[in-house]
Amino acid sequence: MTTTTRRTFRFVNWTLRPDQDDDAPPLMYGFRCLALTDDDTGCAAKSSLSKDPTEPQTWAFAHRREHPEHTSYAEVIERPWVMWREGST
Numbered sequence: 001m002t003t004t005t006r007r008t009f010r011f012v013n014w015t016l017r018p019d020q021d022d023d024a025p026p027l028m029y030g031f032r033c034l035a036l037t038d039d040d041t042g043c044a045a046k047s048s049l050s051k052d053p054t055e056p057q058t059w060a061f062a063h064r065r066e067h068p069e070h071t072s073y074a075e076v077i078e079r080p081w082v083m084w085r086e087g088s089t
């Protein structure tokens with residue numbers, strides 16, 4: 001009738017924070033096209049991610065050359081985060 005509480009997890013706290021360690025993965029930059037096509041769906045074209053923020057901008061210029069009406073873009077930034085487990089002692 002008495003349920004045993006698994007206390008283990010009660011004292012363990014996970015913390016999530018941006019990973020700024022020396023060996024953290026790099027920030028990665030990309031662009032995606034926000035233009036709507038004729039049937040009102042999104043273009044959804046996107047550049048590959050790059051450590052160099054100017055590379056996806058180059059992609060955007062190339063994409064607009066192929067699709068002259070596609071002039072709205074969003075920058076996508078991938079920032080590494082890391083979780084820490086802190087147990088109470």
Ligand SMILES: [Zn+2]
Pocket residue numbers: 033034035043044045063067070
């Ligand atoms: Zn597009």
